[in-house]
Amino acid sequence: MVLNIREALFVYQLQDEEKIRWHSRVHAHGRDEYELHYFLQGGGSFSVGSTTYRISPGSVFLCPPLEVHTIQTIGNDHPLTYYAILFAPDEGADAELRELLTGRLPRSLYRHVGTNYRFFFEELKEKVASSSSARRNSGIHQFVSFLYMLNEGPGSFNYGDGSNQHIEKALKIMQGRVTEKLDLPTLAKRVGLNESYFIRLFRQKMQITPMKYFTRLKIEAATGYLLGTSQPLYQIAETLGFYSEFHFSKTFKQYVGVSPRGYRERYRQNIEGIDS
Structure with a gap:
């Protein structure tokens, strides 16, 4: 495998106070761990390092290893719905993918890709949780392709048939x-x-x-x-x-x-x- 997807979550309308405290905690991940968030609904702010971005539907944020980040909501009138993917390059990851993550992509990346990626992330979540190694590997390669599209910029986002x-x-x-x-x-x-x-x-x-x-x-x-x-x-x-x-x-x-x-x-x- 080229990378290991350690967690793929779907958070629907973040309203519960305990869940808000958990998802809004200031935290960082491990030495090789990246986390990608894709927001579909709601409003708030996303802080990574010393930079704070406004969350809008269709926003994507990629947090690098060891970088402190947090989500801030703006109240239950605009609850957040999003996908979160925690991943790390595998030991067998090729040099090009590692160079993409550590060199070509900005250290703290923000893109606006639109809200037409529900199926992409829902399918990804299902594949990486599958008992079939073929489906899991398919999901991993699908996600790697998405990372390369992030590097290319907004014009490359035209998913699916x-x-x-x-x-x-x-x-x-x-x-x-x-x-x-x-x-x-x-x-x-x-x-x-x-x-x-x-x-x-x-x-x-x-x-x-x-x-x-x-x-x-x-x-x-x-x-x-x-x-x-x-x-x-x-x-x-x-x-x-x-x-x-x-x-x-x-x-x-x-x-x-x-x-x-x-x-x-x-x-x-x-x-x-x-x-x-």
Whole structure:
């Protein structure tokens, strides 16, 4: 391998106070570790070293090893949604890639690439978590290509073919309508494909059906409500478009492995243990 992707995270609408404190902490990574952030939604600032940048949708920031950096939000009215990739060159990385990271790319890099890279990063996240070495390696090489495009500048960012654009549009719709009810016929129509082809294409690209992905997004949003608010379960279920509190609890447990009530109680116990 040319590099090792150690973590690939998707942070949806950063609102919970504990998560904000964690993601906003001033920190640096290891001697060979780089971290890339790609912001899709919200506002705030990104500080790396002595430089502070304004966050806007479509911003990309690359932090070098040992460089102190932090994210500052501007309140829950503009919650941040972003991908974060932590990576390090492998021992077998070629000299050209190392020279790209240490020489050609600015030490603290900022680019604005637009918001059409949802699919790129969602696919990358799925690939590097795959049990298939072929898919993991495919994701790594995909990411290396992105790093080279960062070096070339904004004119090089034109990702994907027509089928990727359909998935990109679907992801944008789903990520923007998490608190709404959205059915497959409506989504397929918005994307401009018939339902059967849309399902096949989405599953081929994302390794999951579109509505299962949409449910996963709702569960990600639910964790924020559970940890960041005192709203009762029935209210969270209603906010996120579940049929009932029972339906919400059953679905949550399927995806997370614990009930919403248990998830909230475990979190509170962890916080009490940290504070005591």
